[in-house]
Amino acid sequence: MTQVSMTVNGKSVSGDVEGRTLLSSFLRDHLSLTGTHVGCDTAQCGACVVHVNGEAVKSCNMLALEADGTDVGTIEGQSNADGSLNVIQQAFQDHHGLQCGFCTPGMVMSAAALLKENPRPTEAEIRKYLEGNLCRCTGYHNIVKAIMAASGQDAGSIAAE
Amino acid sequence: MYSFEFEKPSTIADAVAALAAEDAQALGGGQTLIPTLKQRLASPSALVSLSGISEMQGVCVEDDGSVSVGGATTHATVASEAANTYPALAALAGQIGDPAVRNRGTIGGSVANNDPAACYPAGVLGSGATIRTNTREIAADDFFEGMFSTALDDGEIITSVRFPVPQAASYQKFLQPASRFALVGVFLARFADGVRVAVTGASEDGVFRWSEAEQALNTSFSPDALMGLHVNPMNMIADLHGSKDYRAHLVSVMTKRAVAACS
Numbered sequence: 001m002t003q004v005s006m007t008v009n010g011k012s013v014s015g016d017v018e019g020r021t022l023l024s025s026f027l028r029d030h031l032s033l034t035g036t037h038v039g040c041d042t043a044q045c046g047a048c049v050v051h052v053n054g055e056a057v058k059s060c061n062m063l064a065l066e067a068d069g070t071d072v073g074t075i076e077g078q079s080n081a082d083g084s085l086n087v088i089q090q091a092f093q094d095h096h097g098l099q100c101g102f103c104t105p106g107m108v109m110s111a112a113a114l115l116k117e118n119p120r121p122t123e124a125e126i127r128k129y130l131e132g133n134l135c136r137c138t139g140y141h142n143i144v145k146a147i148m149a150a151s152g153q154d155a156g157s158i159a160a161e
Numbered sequence: 162m163y164s165f166e167f168e169k170p171s172t173i174a175d176a177v178a179a180l181a182a183e184d185a186q187a188l189g190g191g192q193t194l195i196p197t198l199k200q201r202l203a204s205p206s207a208l209v210s211l212s213g214i215s216e217m218q219g220v221c222v223e224d225d226g227s228v229s230v231g232g233a234t235t236h237a238t239v240a241s242e243a244a245n246t247y248p249a250l251a252a253l254a255g256q257i258g259d260p261a262v263r264n265r266g267t268i269g270g271s272v273a274n275n276d277p278a279a280c281y282p283a284g285v286l287g288s289g290a291t292i293r294t295n296t297r298e299i300a301a302d303d304f305f306e307g308m309f310s311t312a313l314d315d316g317e318i319i320t321s322v323r324f325p326v327p328q329a330a331s332y333q334k335f336l337q338p339a340s341r342f343a344l345v346g347v348f349l350a351r352f353a354d355g356v357r358v359a360v361t362g363a364s365e366d367g368v369f370r371w372s373e374a375e376q377a378l379n380t381s382f383s384p385d386a387l388m389g390l391h392v393n394p395m396n397m398i399a400d401l402h403g404s405k406d407y408r409a410h411l412v413s414v415m416t417k418r419a420v421a422a423c424s
Contacts, residue, residue, distance in 0.1 A: 002167065019167030019208065020198070042196050046261065055237070055264040061195050062265060063188075065167045066210060113260065131341065132259025 004068045008033070009077030017064045023057075024048045026064035027074060035075035035105050039134070046133035049106040049113075050074045056113035058132070075105035078112065088112055088150040095155060097146035099137040106133050111147045120151050123158055162198045166207040171214060173320055177295050179209040180316035187211055187318060189270020190235060192262050211269065217320055222246055228326055232269030232293075232319040239268060249330035253284045253348065256334050258341050269319035275367055277308045277398065278342035282368035284324075284332060287348030287359030291323045308367045327352045331422035333415040335362075337402055344403055345411035347371075349419035355379050358416055363408045365396050374416050383424065384417040 005014040008031060015030040027033045027050070036059055039047035043061035050059045051073035078086050085093065088111050098104045107130070114121060114129045121129070126144050135143060141158070149155040170176045180187060186205035188194055190212070197203050211217060217233035220242035228247045230239055240255035240263065257263055257271070257280050271281040272292065285292070285301045292299045294317045304312050313319070327350035337344040343362035350357045356378040358371045377386045392412045397405035 019165050020162040022195075041199065043192060043262065046259070049261050052264075056261045057264050058261045061192060061262075063167060063191065063195070063208075063210075065169065066191070066212060068169075110261070129260055132261050 007071045021064045023062045024059035046106040049109040091146040091150035095146040097143040103135045163204040169210040169213045189267040190265035192266040228324045236263035253332040277367040278362040283348035283359045283361035288324045293321045329423040331419040333418045347415040
């Protein structure tokens with residue numbers, strides 16, 4: 001076992017892990033931050049997306065020890081300081097961007113990463129950026145709408161298909 | 162995953178020393194290796210992460226104008242840092258996987274793995290790049306030795322890849338949307354002394370140069386020069402995504418598109 005230390009959602013954390021412990025396992029099993037979901041466990045679905053030093057990564061495809069010393073952000077750290085939903089989360093609720101909700105943490109984390117590097121993306125850019133996030137129930141339409149709205153743009157411009 | 166020791170050296174020399182241990186394996190971004198370990202298709206005694214080696218990070222322009230990419234540089238970094246110096250390479254890097262995969266996956270990992278459908282092998286071979294390791298320099302033409310096989314020795318690390326910058330270049334990827342690999346991808350580079358065409362995703366032998374197309378394009382650089390030219394379907398990959406004939410057809414189509422994009 002090796003000690004790993006990192007900052008998660010602004011708090012310093014540490015724990016003893018094996019070499020093979022995944023970042024997703026460390027977050028879920030060691031820190032009880034179960035908002036990060038593990039869907040496919042093969043880096044296809046994106047439900048496990050978190051931010052490492054501000055960049056979106058698939059936490060089921062990164063070793064916890066690779067995140068030693070980094071600044072990690074998860075879905076639990078997305079809400080506003082008073083506990084209310086942040087702009088992206090609220091937009092997902094307003095535009096029915098989730099149904100079963102399993103993919104939602106990854107969708108929100110990817111959306112946050114997108115809006116950080118591209119604050120006013122086009123619909124095409126949003127769809128392109130979400131290539132690594134799979135949703136099996138709502139479909140992508142309302143998710144794209146929510147991200148448009150969260151970026152302060154008119155979500156009504158996305159016609160129903 | 163089977164259990165393994167994890168090491169994260171900060172210098173190439175320390176990484177080489179760690180990789181000397183029996184069954185130790187280098188870890189790039191892990192975007193292929195970690196799923197492979199999960200399936201228990203590999204059981205290294207130790208993984209030696211290359212992500213902490215600062216001298217293997219980033220993109221720089223060398224004195225002769227060539228673009229050098231550190232072996233541990235992520236696809237996302239190449240997509241942004243090579244955008245002005247080698248736009249076709251940056252565009253290729255920006256089409257690999259998805260954004261989260263590009264934030265972890267590295268050029269060294271991709272090139273060392275030599276997946277027959279990966280994008281980078283086409284860019285490296287099509288550019289006539291040089292693979293630099295901790296012990297030597299290997300020309301791309303001598304590096305790729307067939308599906309998942311390269312000239313690398315055990316424990317040898319790709320420290321950087323040096324790309325001569327062509328007059329014009331284009332990567333045309335026919336996306337396999339489930340895997341996000343290339344069903345067929347063609348990297349075409351036009352240099353003062355000739356055209357290079359490298360094809361990925363298509364052949365049972367992994368990435369290859371389509372020399373007949375190169376000769377035709379050296380005579381006349383236009384999509385029409387490729388009319389009637391086809392690769393032999395015999396050696397193409399066949400799977401549920403495409404037959405041998407389909408892939409052979411796509412090689413011609415994507416090469417013509419690459420020529421058009423460079424014209």
